[in-house]
Amino acid sequence: MLAHRSAALAGALALALALTACGSSSDDADTAGGSGEKGGTRVFTADNGKVTIPARPERVVATGYAVPALIEGDAPLVGISSWQRGEPLLSDEDLATYKKLTKVAGESAAETNYEAIAEAEPDLIVLGVPTPVLGDIDMDRLKSIAPVVAVGPTVPSQWREVSRKHADAAGVLASHEADKAAYEAKAAELRKKYQGVLSGLEFGHIGAYGDTSKGTFQREFGGSWGTSVAQDVGAAYYGKVKKAGPGSQSVSEYPSVEELSDSLGEADAITYSVNPDGSVPESVKYAMESKLWKNLPAVKEGRTFPIAYTEAATYQDAMKTLDAIDTSFAPLLDR
Missing domain, CATH: 3.40.50.1980 (Nitrogenase molybdenum iron protein domain)
Incomplete structure (x- = not known):
């Protein structure tokens, strides 16, 4: 069983890597300035409009729904918000990562610590908050620190699309696609069962x-x-x-x-x-x-x-x- 599962996950990862290599990493993102090179940028479409972001972010701050997606994707995180509701869902390894990462915000958008975010020196900020909650955030202040990508769900079931966009923005889409393939395979097995x-x-x-x-x-x-x-x-x-x-x-x-x-x-x-x-x-x-x-x-x-x-x-x-x-x-x- 373990060998079968390992083979399945390896296959899923290989498929994800192949898909990622076949073109743009998302339907709404365009590359610019040499996305394959260090220092390149691309234009990413988020809830807050089209944002020019690093093609390969090296220091990422994540809040809200972006926190579990980017921890599980091994994104280069330098700060996160608190995400207590999701702690029981994290693996032991990911939970340890979550606990040691600097907390730059609380459970709500209103508890954003702008000074802590600035001290983390991010090159990308990913806000995982619904659009209505963006009013609780000083976007201009955040934009003065680093490019800001805001992507949040409007309905609960949108965690699928939202987590994909978070992973895409942070440069860890291949990991997300591997997880998606493994999930869909298991869901199909249970649906048949x-x-x-x-x-x-x-x-x-x-x-x-x-x-x-x-x-x-x-x-x-x-x-x-x-x-x-x-x-x-x-x-x-x-x-x-x-x-x-x-x-x-x-x-x-x-x-x-x-x-x-x-x-x-x-x-x-x-x-x-x-x-x-x-x-x-x-x-x-x-x-x-x-x-x-x-x-x-x-x-x-x-x-x-x-x-x-x-x-x-x-x-x-x-x-x-x-x-x-x-x-x-x-x-x-x-x-």
């Missing part, structure tokens, strides 16, 4: 961001944090947000717990987010302890499935999510 038992089932999902103080739970639909990786395995999530809003509000909503039956009464099966150690978050437990929970058809049929690592933001992260889904769905094969 569970095709017979998932076909025809309509899923609902309870996310981890409900607010017990307000008496609400989080219902996630397709394309959200708790659902996007499971969809790659073949789980189909029905329904849509009643009143869609911007960003994640287009793929999740927050009904009151009294609306549990209305929200999930048509679900054949229910997945729900759990902590990395398998424990149930209070926000999810709140819904599951409701008297209405036990009367849901999916609960009566014993079709409720915990999913850990639902906050994956890279293909390496999502491999852990696939493992968690495989473990959770396995009992379906015994029915």
